[in-house]
Amino acid sequence: MLLADIPYPQKTYTMQGLSAGVAFYFRARLVDKSGNQSPWTDFIRGESSNDTSWILKAAGDQFLSAETGKRLQSQIDFTNEAALENAALTGAVVQRQLKENGEMRAEILEVRTTQLTDRQALAEKLEKVQVDVGENAAAVQTKATAVFDIDGNGYGIYDIGAGVKYKGQFYQAGVAVGAEVKNGKVETHFAVRANQFTVVNPSNDKLESVFMIKNGQVFIRDAFIDMANIRQLVVGDEIKSANFDPRNKTGFRLDMKTGEEVRYGRGRSGYWVETNNLKQLFDNNGRLRIRMGFW
Numbered sequence: 001m002l003l004a005d006i007p008y009p010q011k012t013y014t015m016q017g018l019s020a021g022v023a024f025y026f027r028a029r030l031v032d033k034s035g036n037q038s039p040w041t042d043f044i045r046g047e048s049s050n051d052t053s054w055i056l057k058a059a060g061d062q063f064l065s066a067e068t069g070k071r072l073q074s075q076i077d078f079t080n081e082a083a084l085e086n087a088a089l090t091g092a093v094v095q096r097q098l099k100e101n102g103e104m105r106a107e108i109l110e111v112r113t114t115q116l117t118d119r120q121a122l123a124e125k126l127e128k129v130q131v132d133v134g135e136n137a138a139a140v141q142t143k144a145t146a147v148f149d150i151d152g153n154g155y156g157i158y159d160i161g162a163g164v165k166y167k168g169q170f171y172q173a174g175v176a177v178g179a180e181v182k183n184g185k186v187e188t189h190f191a192v193r194a195n196q197f198t199v200v201n202p203s204n205d206k207l208e209s210v211f212m213i214k215n216g217q218v219f220i221r222d223a224f225i226d227m228a229n230i231r232q233l234v235v236g237d238e239i240k241s242a243n244f245d246p247r248n249k250t251g252f253r254l255d256m257k258t259g260e261e262v263r264y265g266r267g268r269s270g271y272w273v274e275t276n277n278l279k280q281l282f283d284n285n286g287r288l289r290i291r292m293g294f295w
Contacts, residue, residue, distance in 0.1 A: 005031075021050035021229050050229055067155045068178030068189040075172060076128075076139050076163045080109060083126060087111050105132040120149040137165040155180030249284065 003026070004013050015024075024046050030038040049055060063069040077083060087094050092113040099106045107130050115122040123146045130139035141161045148154030156179050163172035173194040180187055199211035212219045235256045244251030249264045249271055264271040270289070273280045278293035 015048075018048040020048055020055055023047040050231070052231065063189060063191065066178070066187060066189065067180050068157055068176050068187075068191060071143070071145075071157050071159050071178070072174055072176040072191050072193050075170060076141050076161050078130065078132075078137050078139060078163075078165055080107070080128075080130075083109065083111055083128075087113065090115060103132075103134045105130075107131075119151075120147065122147045135165070135168065139163055152184065153182050 006013055025043040026046055027040045027043050029040045064073060084094070086092070090113050092111050094112075095110040097108040107128075109126070109128045109130070111124075111126040113122070113124040113126075124144065126141065126143045128139060128141040130137060139162070141163075142159070143161075144158045146154075146156045157176060158178070159174055159176040161172055161174040163170060165171075174192070176189065176191045176193075178189045180189075195215055197213040198209055200207040201210045202208075208221075210221045237257065238253060238255050240253035241251040244253050244262075244264075246262070251264055253262045255261075259276050261274040262271065263274075270281060270283045273282065275293075278291070278295055280288060280292075281290035283289050
């Protein structure tokens with residue numbers, strides 16, 4: 001299958017949308033202006049990157065530059081001035097409930113905006129609850145936005161943000177769901193902003209944490225993985241095959257603490273037990289046949 005014609009002086013070709021760690025084999029030939037063709041080159045192996053650090057950075061930068069990523073990065077406005085000023089300029093519908101008592105303040109704000117121009121249509125709804133006590137404040141905000149223009153670019157985004165302002169520092173968590181199209185390319189996103197993301201399972205009338213991302217590290221209680229590409233592996237206790245059974249003498253086990261390795265063959269035909277200083281071969285009846293090392 002012909003992949004591409006690359007006219008001179010170009011000399012590169014980029015394949016888009018590949019999964020990580022996928023290998024292909026390529027060959028090339030020259031074709032002059034008269035259509036004369038050179039022989040094909042030998043096949044050359046090419047593989048998409050499986051460098052997790054690079055992929056996370058590249059994909060993360062791409063997401064943060066998208067509209068959904070920008071929304072997730074935006075901070076809650078604890079002053080409400082920008083929202084009210086923008087509402088006044090656009091003719092938005094504002095509903096506001098406010099109570100104040102000295103340094104204490106409680107507010108519920110809702111802003112509904114619809115806009116039409118000769119190039120774009122926009123609909124947006126913002127809801128926010130906020131309390132202030134002195135210099136400290138807490139707020140929860142939801143915002144739904146739908147935008148499309150006559151060039152075929154648009155997006156729909158819904159986000160939830162919760163934040164506190166405490167001793168002059170701002171802390172925020174949020175969730176954003178978005179679908180957007182730009183220059184004919186469609187992207188969909190579901191993103192979470194938090195220093196801890198937890199999934200709990202109700203078990204025996206209590207909630208049990210089974211999955212957690214905390215400060216950039218992932219913790220999983222139990223997992224089944226069909227295929228895994230791992231650049232570096234640190235094992236605390238043991239590695240063993242699914243069929244490891246000392247009674248039936250099947251499978252393989254490596255004890256990472258003692259270094260002992262047990263390998264059973266097929267048909268209960270014998271097995272090896274190996275440590276750093278001793279290697280032993282047993283028959284299918286458990287009788288020692290070979291012993292090498294020192295003891």
